[in-house]
Amino acid sequence: MTNNRITDHPVLGKLENQTPVKFTFDGTTYTGFEGDTIASALLANGIRQLRVHEETGAPRAIYCNIGHCFECRVTVDDTDGVRACMTTIRENMKVDSGKLQAVPFKSKPEEWPRTYAEFEKSSKKDGVPHV
Amino acid sequence: MYDVVIIGAGPAGLSAAIACRESNLHVLVIDEFPKPGGRLLGQLHQEPTGEWWNGIEETKILMDKATTLNTEIKCGISAHHIEKTDHGYSVHTNEGVFESENLLIATGAAETAVPIPGWTLPGVMSIGAAQVMTNVHRVRVGNKGVVVGVNVLSAAIARELQLAGVELHSMALPASNPVTKNHANPRKVMEGLVRIAHLAPSAFIRFGSKFAKAEWVRNIAVSFYPKGGVKMWGMPIHIRKAIVQINGTEKVESVTMCDITADGEIVKGSEKIIEVDFVCIAGGLYPLAELASVIGCPFQYVEELGGHVPVHNEQMETPLEGLFVAGNITGIESAKVARAQGTLAGLSIVKQKLRDHKDINAKIQQAVANVQAVRDAASIQFHPGIDEGRKKIESAFEEYKIS
């Protein structure tokens, strides 16, 4: 887990006596150091992608790393919109990535269903009703 | 009810808190980052004297002082709104509302985005993001990267990445578009480079930079800029090459680099693919003044200070009674200037609260002189017209007072 850690630094010195902290990200358990943010602990474990754009599904990760851009927002213990770059990890913290969401009002008029049968078909992709 | 709430625990906020606590004011400092220190924390560079400026150590010195003075500092708290009330200010945060007679906004700066195609991919980050990840969290941002944008800040941080053992292919300019403009213009960038060349380890470059103060020398330097770039600390700095696109599907896989003319136009057919796994974007800083804006503080656009700045005077007062500003929100300068401004703002708040406090006017005058002395001695200057910019904002304050 320390593969991306800068354990030795010519000016800042060695990184020693760190306390490990366990947390989960999308169900997998990872270990970071006490004082790590969610973003730094995940990157130390080689994980960059934190969410996808809610509408387009484009992958996203940290951009500003100081709380300004909100690109790193994740769900922490079932609270959404939490900035991974500003939130310190705690033992057993449950972190989930941001997912694609339904966008019912974004379609173009020519894509709208014209009959009820078309509506049923379009709203039940994979057999599950979509909002 | 606090005498003063200070928003931002960076060099300005902490120094102000210390000055206020020394006169026993009831102070609360809040900051949204989990640790105090602000952007100072990540700073690490060698002064022309050879000494290291270590932001973590500098923060520790400030924090030790603040702690000795029993200063109340709460981290991990975000202010989302401020209201002016009859008796002062109400600061709305995710931890409730704090009432205060006076308010100091020391929220620092935000990074100016330099959008280039592909910049939303995981692995692309602002240069400041890489600085915090490297020096504060001690995590490598990638195996091999490229820095897009050549300026004072990006050159300093590129050096910090190198120190931490992170490989950089090079620094280059962003491709020209309506947003990147000056950042993509080799002539403009050269002007900026000249201002940081005295920091270079090579005596040859330092010597050359003296000549390059003349415009005709700079023009020649841009026209005959070496193909392989000029090396600083062994890393090529290209001002005649631009990154036109960041490539990848799930994350950064490579960048496309092109040659550009002295005016920033892309040379067709010069595309080269460079494999990297991270990209740092550096567009400079602008004052982060949103909280001053929601209270209704008047603003002035001053290019030399980095953009829209809350109107304030030499003593860090704004035209709104009890509202003070310090640090990068007042203009982009070094952490040392921010620290001196914080002390000054703190003393001004003491004066506001205690009125005829002993020697306060003399102390304020001394602090004003100190800000100027620190500014004059700064080894890194973000804008050559900083003094002119300061004059503009102060005369805006005078005009505002008259009207």
Place this chain on the structure above:
Amino acid sequence: MDKLIICRCEEVSLEDIENTANKYSCSARELKLRTRAGMGYCGGRTCRPAVDAVLEEVTGEKPGNDIPLKVQPPVRPVSLSVLGGKKR
């Protein structure tokens, strides 16, 4: 070449902003309402200077002393429970 996204939150491209600014000779506010640039999760903190720069390019006007895209509270996203007095 990929389209150039200016506003990351709402994925608004340079082309969208330029076309809208040209077509409607927009003020900054109108441009924001028409394209949603600057209206996303971050509140415009990332793209505000970029949107201003595009508008400056299109209209040729230098920035004035007022902040072109007005800053509105809350300057950070807040949940209703926090606004209702619940702490965090």
